[in-house]
Amino acid sequence: MSAFVAAVDVGTGSARAGIFDLGGRLLGRAEQAIALSRPRANHADQDSGQIWRAVCAAVRAARDRADVAPSAIAAVAFDATCSLVVRDAEGQPVSVSPGAEDRWDTILWLDQRARTEAAEVTATGHPVIAHCGGAMSPEMQLPKLLWLKRQMPEHWARAARVSDLVDFLAWKASGSTARSHCALTCKWSYRGQCADPWPRDLIDLIGLADLEVRTGVPQRSVPVGSDLGPLRPEAAAALGLTETCRVAAGMIDAHAGALGAIGAHGADLGHRFALIAGTSTCVMALSDEPRFVPGFWGPYRDAVLPGKWLIEGGQSASGALLDHICTVWGGAEPDAAFHARVCARIAELRAEEGWDLARRLNVLPDFAGNRSPHADPAALGVVSGLSLDxxxxxxxxxxxxxxVALACALRLVVDRLAPPPAPRPRLHVAGGHARNPMLVQLYADATGCVLELPEHADVVLLGSAVVAATAAGAFPDLASAARAMQAPVREIHPDPAATEELETDFRILLEMQEHRRRIDRLATGASRLSDG
Known part of the structure; x- marks a missing residue:
């Protein structure tokens, strides 16, 4: 059979493509930017057609750089953010914000427009809420769909094919209308372990009885790594591949990172967490039995590996928060070069001041809500100790x-998943933060965990390469493919002295969270008095 696969990772701001051999070696990689529209507060829209064109350009460039013939690519797999794509019965785009052109047909994963709807779903007390950590997040699809139906009924009436971005890409490539088990389980409240996987009583209760008609969701999902068929002729031409190339059922991007990071570790999975850190941060753990932890999403069965239960937590804005700091306080375009310049200057300042650098300046990093452990999308950030500098x-x-605050918040997430005095888990790092030595060392120091960093491969892309190789039939299952294709790693160990210093910052984080709660109670009370 062909000895290579193509992997595509669609993040918040770009589409990345890589060509891998069946040993997991990355032979060529390319990236294309993706546009983002913010038409109003809490809205974030994208153009799925532009995303597809970026994907195609990235795949063509990656294959050129790998110097691999199109006929040698056995399969392609996609991973993507859990963004929501809205199309009509003819497959044409339907806009998702009032007044927007139809091409803006995608609600980005981080969009917060559906906070009211999410709170209403939570208030039902339905059993699926336990799989959301006790509160439905506005990042999930049911609240977004309910918002669309209520706020844009004419557009809802046009909708006939609504899907996660990863399933949209698979449809564009193969024509298959199948839906990935990973996407439906983690974002649509689908429970594959149940006789009827759809919570129809909840769906009817919240006013989405026409969900199936408007979205086209099937009764059953398909497992990750399933072969959805060959590339359609027009897709093969756009991607620069052949019509014999198979298309795999893919994954959400962070979950592909978890597969690439820890999927090869089998019986030792209980001592290893995947840390997927980019625009947001996800911490993912796999187990043989379901675990319910307040403030954490899951447990989700078979979302990453068959037979394993996934639980996940994290921070809704981590890299996005650092970008925000650069833009708002620095007036700069937060590209990789600017971040590197900032980190280099921080190293110089710390060489002079050590841990005393800006010690009275403290940040509560919940600028986009708190995903874990508080499951509070309305939480706000705090900066204490500002001067006129x-x-x-x-x-x-x-x-x-x-x-420092992000690292301490990460510790809080890890502590809830592996409460002391349990042995500290190993954190397998994937995503953009793996390329930031300052952040990586801070994460090790704050959590007290050993971090494992890939030496060569982009681990999220590697996860999708594992999926593609499975769909191509090169390996009998995902776990076998992950073992054969795993990337070499290097270890980052915590510095005990730094861990001790960061204990104070961790206590400050907890105190700031409590102080914010007290202020919010006061502010809410004052609002009620003024309203009366």
Whole structure:
């Protein structure tokens, strides 16, 4: 059979493609930017047609760089953010924000427009809420669909094919209308372990009885790594591949990262967490039995590996928060070069001041709500200890203390999944933060965990390469493919002295969370008094 596979990872701001051999070696990689529209507060829209064109350009460029013939690519797999794509019965785009052109047909995963609807779903007390950590997040699809039906009924009436972005890409490539088990389970409240996997009583109760008609969701999902068929002729031409190339049922991007990071570790999975850190941060653990932890999503069966239960937590904005700091406080375009410049200056300042650098400057990093462990999408961020310093060094100090806060918030997530005095798990890092040595060391120091970083491969892309190789029939199952294709790693160990220093910052984080709760109670009470 053909000896290579193509993997595609669609993140918040770009589409990445890689060509891998069956040993997991990345031979060529390319990236294309993706546009984002913010038409109003809490809205974030994308153009699925533009995403598809970016995917095609990235695959063509990656194959050129790998110098691999199109006929040698056995299969392609996609992973993507859990964004929601709305199309009509003819497959044409339907806009998702009032007044927007139809091409803006995708609600980005981080969009917060459906907070009211999410709270209403939570208030039902339905058993699926236990799989959301006790509160339905506005990042999930049922609240977004309910918002669309209520706020844009004419557009809802046009909808006939609504899917997660990963399933949209698979449809564009193969024509298959199948839906990935990973996407339906983790974002649509689908429970494959039940005789009737759809919570129809909840769906009817919240006013989405026409869900199936408007979205086209099937009764049953398909397992990750399933062969959905060959590339359609027009897709093969656009991707620069052949019509014999198979298309795999894919995954949400963070979950592909978990597969690439820890999928090869079999019986030792209980001591290893995947840390997928980019725009947001996800911590993922797999187990043989279901675990319910307040403030954490899951447990979800078979979402990453067959027979394994997934539980996940994290921070809704981590890399996005650092970008925000650069933009708002630094007035800069937060590209990789600017982040590197900031981190280099922080290293110089810390060489002079050590842990005393901006010690009175403290950040509560919930600028986009708190995903875990509080499951509070309405939570807000706090910066304490600001001065009138508006120079570059002032930005660097705030950036540093924001990074410290993110690391301490990560510790809180890890502690809830592996409560002390249990042995510290190993954290397998994937995503953009793996390329930031300052963040990586902070994560090790704050959590007290050993981190494993891939030496060569992009682990999220590797996860999709594992999926593609399985669909191609190169391996009997996902676990076998993950073992054969696993990337070599290097270890980052915590510095005990740094861990001790960060204990104070961790206590400050907890105190700031409690202080915010007290202020919110006061503010809410004042609002009620003024309203009366």
């Amino acid at each position: 508006h120079g570059f060094d002032g930005l660097c100090r705030l950036y540093w203390r924001t990074a």
